[in-house]
Amino acid sequence: GQQVQQSPASLVLQEGENAELQCNFSTSLNSMQWFYQRPGGSLVSLFYNPSGTKQSGRLTSTTVIKERRSSLHISSSQTTDSGTYLCATMGYKLTFGTGTSLLVDP
């Protein structure tokens, strides 16, 4: 079955620094979805990105299907960005990665 690996597992930044989160997957897929999971557990969909690059504010997602990877770039990080970032590959279901736990210090 599909294997989804995220790196790094955890990351600590100073406010204002940039972050690059990686997601690698083992087999071909229909699309990729990135989520932010709040400390309380609820999920916020950040990007639905079958391929190419999408940007929303300080966030940029790039998916390269042939290379079986996707990345999430956070620019000028803020303390409110702290939380867990999940990538998920899409077939008939979402297969989630293990997540990157981000802490942004003031």
Next chain:
Amino acid sequence: GPKVLQIPSHQIIDMGQMVTLNCDPVSNHLYFYWYKQILGQQMEFLVNFYNGKVMEKSKLFKDQFSVERPDGSYFTLKIQPTALEDSAVYFCASSLEQGARGGEQYFGPGTRLTVL
């Protein structure tokens, strides 16, 4: 954006009892999903549902689990009887379609189930 609602937000029950988790999906969506997340662990797929039928289910979707959406009302996950290992947060999701076009899944806030 589109919202998925889940009721209740928390549920505490004794082992062996039945529990029903309710999901109000995005109104025009056709595909419905349940996922399970044990505290501190990975989110895992349980089941997806389309046109009144279970389409795919994982090994986690035990015989004690069932799903339905009677007459376009709530999409429900029923566990009967519950076991200690069922304690987790259960997330409902819905999508308009499957595949690259329209397959974005929208998630509810989750129901935290505690089985004592």
